[in-house]
Amino acid sequence: MKPPSFEYVVADSIEHALHLLADGGDDAKVIAGGQSLVPLLNFRMARPSLLVDINQVPGLANIKxxxxxxxxxxxxxxxxxxxxxxxxxxxxxxxxxxxxxxxxxxxxxxxxxxxxxxxxxxxxxxxxxxxxxxxxxxxxxxxxxxxxxxxxxxxxxxxxxxxxxxxxxxxxPIPPSGTGAAFDEFSRRHGDYAIGGAAAIVTLDDNNRCVSARITVLGGGSTAIRCQDAESLLLGSTPTTTDIAAAAKTAVTGLEPVSTVHGSSVYRQEVIRTLVERTLTRALLRARPTMESMD
Missing domain, CATH: 3.30.465.10 (Uridine Diphospho-n-acetylenolpyruvylglucosamine Reductase; domain 3)
Known part of the structure; x- marks a missing residue:
């Protein structure tokens, strides 16, 4: 399919881009890489009257x-x-x-x-x-x-x-020392939309007790989700495999993944549970590489 007609302007500064957006109102959209917006245009799921290209705006690609x-x-x-x-x-x-x-x-x-x-x-x-x-x-x-x-x-x-x-x-923010992190997801083919995914960040003290934990999941609902009840199970403990399994089970409690041709809601929930368990295990080992066992 082809996108609907629109005006296209390349902004040469952030101020230029902001003025274009303000003048364009709700019908103006920003475009940079275009990897998300262009497919929406082609399927006519988005119909902006103005596209403001910000690729030439200086200073927006710095990492410091x-x-x-x-x-x-x-x-x-x-x-x-x-x-x-x-x-x-x-x-x-x-x-x-x-x-x-x-x-x-x-x-x-x-x-x-x-x-x-x-x-x-x-x-x-x-x-x-x-x-x-x-x-x-x-x-x-x-x-x-x-x-x-x-x-x-x-x-x-x-x-x-x-x-x-x-x-x-x-x-x-840069995580403190003693922190380990991991991300994982599952899809039918690498590059396809994920059936489920998870990220885990844990910080351990010198006695390998968990002083901070953050668990987030992909595909569990209408947006990225933080699993705070699961995190609280780990705080203050020296996490074992049993603790990790319990946290993973708690993380998916109440999630309502949408059923798709790639899997039912129940199946996707189980995928996410497995990935939470996997990322937590990996994050803990990265936080304290000397931890030989979590049993």
Whole structure:
């Protein structure tokens, strides 16, 4: 199919882009990598009258350390998340999750800002960034806002970004020492939409007691989901395989994955439970490599 007609303007600065969005109203859309928006255009699920291309806006693809952690420009490509030393050394969960995104061609074009703005419930980066307690900075002619990921993701394909706002940066705190993280997902073929997925981040003290845990899942509902009841089961304990299994079971309690041709809701829930157990186990071993056994 072909997209409906629209006006296309390349913005040369963030101010230029913001003025275009403000003038275009609800019928204007931002385009960067286009890996999510273009298919929607082709299927006529999106019908903007104006596309504002921000690829030429300077400064939106930087990755740098800041006091709060790591600042990642919204135009940072998925592939860069995998190769950046700043990311891999400080936020290893992100490259692990990004490696699951579709195929190399898409990772070379897709952007972190676009993935978050698209708010796909089956996307990897929202799940990983929710586990990492990230925030996004958005701008409009009215000023700037800092939005926690948990408040950004509203529902499937729905975010809290207003029509005249642009994501310009993602800030992610660097986890403390003694932290391990893991991401995993399952699909029929690598690159297909995931049937289920999970991210886990745990921090252990010098006695291998869990002082912090964050568990998030992909495919469990209309958006990325944090499983706080499951996290609380691990806090203060020296986690065993029994504890991990209990946390994984609690994580999927109440989830309502949508049944698809690839699997029923019950099947997808079981996939997610298995992946939570797997990622928790891997994260704990990475937090304390000297832990030979969790029995």
């Amino acid at each position: 350390k800041i006091d709060q952690g790591i600042a990642i420009g919204a135009l940072t490509r998925h592939a860069k998340l995998i190769t950046s030393k700043t990311i891999t050394q400080n936020l290893p969960l992100l490259p692990e999750a990004a490696a699951w995104i579709a195929h190399p061609q898409i990772r070379n074009r897709g952007t972190i800002g676009g993935s978050l703005a698209h708010a796909d419930a089956s996307a990897e980066l929202p799940v990983a960034l929710l586990a990492l307690d990230a925030h996004v900075k958005v701008m409009s002619l009215r000023g700037k806002r800092r939005i926690p990921i948990k408040d950004l993701l509203v529902s499937h394909f729905v975010s809290s970004i207003l029509p005249d706002e642009i994501i310009v940066e993602v800030t992610v």
